[in-house]
Amino acid sequence: GAGVSQSPSNKVTEKGKDVELRCDPISGHTALYWYRQSLGQGLEFLIYFQGNSAPDKSGLPSDRFSAERTGGSVSTLTIQRTQQEDSAVYLCASSSLLRGLSEQYFGPGTRLTVT
Amino acid sequence: DAKTTQPNSMESNEEEPVHLPCNHSTISGTDYIHWYRQLPSQGPEYVIHGLTSNVNNRMASLAIAEDRKSSTLILHRATLRDAAVYYCILGGNQFYFGTGTSLTVIP
Numbered sequence: 001g002a003g004v005s006q007s008p009s010n011k012v013t014e015k016g017k018d019v020e021l022r023c024d025p026i027s028g029h030t031a032l033y034w035y036r037q038s039l040g041q042g043l044e045f046l047i048y049f050q051g052n053s054a055p056d057k058s059g060l061p062s063d064r065f066s067a068e069r070t071g072g073s074v075s076t077l078t079i080q081r082t083q084q085e086d087s088a089v090y091l092c093a094s095s096s097l098l099r100g101l102s103e104q105y106f107g108p109g110t111r112l113t114v115t
Numbered sequence: 116d117a118k119t120t121q122p123n124s125m126e127s128n129e130e131e132p133v134h135l136p137c138n139h140s141t142i143s144g145t146d147y148i149h150w151y152r153q154l155p156s157q158g159p160e161y162v163i164h165g166l167t168s169n170v171n172n173r174m175a176s177l178a179i180a181e182d183r184k185s186s187t188l189i190l191h192r193a194t195l196r197d198a199a200v201y202y203c204i205l206g207g208n209q210f211y212f213g214t215g216t217s218l219t220v221i222p
Contacts, residue, residue: 033210042202043159043212058222103149104210106158 002026004107006092012113013082021077021110024095032075033095034067035102036088043091049075082114119203124217127193135188135216137203142183147206150177150188152199159202159212162188168175 005024013019025032034046046059049069060066064082069075079086089111093104120138127133138149149164163170163177165186170177176189190197202215 007209035212042200042214043210093158103161103164104151104159106160109158 004092004094004105006090006107006110008110009108010111010113012115015084015114016081018078018080019082019112020077021090021092021112022106023075023077023092023094024106025073025075025092027073028106029094029096030072031095031097031104032069033093034075034077035078035091035093037091037109038088042059046077084114087112087114118211120152121201121203121216123214123215124219126219126221128221129195130192133190133193133197133218135149135190135201135203135218136185138185139205140184142205148177148179148183148186149204149206149210150175151202151204151212152197153202153215154196154199164206175209187218189194193218195220195222220222 006028007022011019030051031108032049035043036046037043047054047057047067051072052069067075067077089109091106091109093106095102095104131195147164147166150162151159152162153159158173163172163175165177165179167179178189198218198220200215200217202212204210204212
């Protein structure tokens, strides 16, 4: 079946603009995760959803970052007033269970470049 | 969330076994041990996970210490396609990947 998809695959934006990144999880997966990966670095956890609910938003780097999930499916990560340090690959993953009881399936990522 | 410690890099000759270590001394009783790998320019890929007993699948084996404070991912015969960054993660509601071990496979 279809895997996790993300759009756009690449996004170049000017500093100060807002961007929206989209994630389509695998159908039926209740858990959804957002990470970001700066060049040459490991993955930084941002936020997870169980259904439409995000119980813990403490991983978001600043209040310019927000995320929502509707219908227990598609999720959008929004970055307001982008800064150059926001440049990274943003990865989305989904899994059928929470608490690490099943594997996460990752999308190909969105490469964000803030100029 | 509990943290893991892995060597920054390792090398292996092609077709030889590889043992990738991970220390997780602060693991809790309910944390699963997960391994993922990330090939260049790709998202991470699930490899294996376990709780207490050793686990085998088509990709690898996972050996878990009796006290669960360390584990080892075993690739039985390394191929060039196994060159990747390998992440050891303790599974909770959030996954902290750390910087992983960069595996180089030498032909």
